[in-house]
Amino acid sequence: MTILTILSLIPILLGLFFFLVGTIGILRLPDFYTRLHAAGKCDSLAAELMVCGIALYNLQPFNLANLLVSAKLLLIGAFIFVVSPTATHAITEAALVLGVKPWKRPEKRYP
């Protein structure tokens, strides 16, 4: 275990945690739109964290070839950063236009 391995494990494990939360959110939340919150959001942060962690881990041994691979990984991260919210926005608007009914909070749950 080198220091770099431990340093890269931290973001990877954090990313795993947020992926887990996103998955639980998709299963637990009540309707299409609220599920999009969990899917689109926790996933984007989780994907960023994991890409950064893997890019760090990949730097050992440190040489030019590994540096280029890490740079490509960071480029993937940058694309996810821009594309993920765009996709979430497009799906939400499409669902609203098609008339998918949002879940409303019941007025009184416990009489």
Added chain:
Amino acid sequence: MKTRVATFTVMLIFWVVLSGMFDAFHLSLGVVCCLLIAYFSHDLLFYGDNRYPLGRDLLGLAAYTPWLLYEIVVANLQVAYIVLHPRMLELIDPHVIRFKTRLQRPIARVTFGQSITMTPGTITVSIHDDEFSVYALTRSGSASLPGEMEVRIAKALEPS
């Protein structure tokens, strides 16, 4: 001309990173390709508008991104708390809010919309002229809009 140089630079960096070859043949091939792309589609990547200097936009975005990342982390933890809460359905209250923005430039509005979507708990549904429709998961999530985010984007991208 400025957008051509900027497009060429970005494309060349992209080429070098993706190819990973540093011999004369591959580099010259890349330069030729990037020149062609910069010549034909220079107005695609950078919005050609001489009133706003490109460098200032990039600096503004660079100053804005760390704050956005911090907000994303905080908001993600809030959504994680809601999702993992045993009585989750009592915490959430999905609703759509509408508000008007004072941002004028299209790029600033797009940045604002993307930032809202990126911070969990809120999704930008549509932007019609200056009216935003935002779908929020909780009341506290929508209460802070437009708020500090708009001010910071205005500082980064709007002419002062």
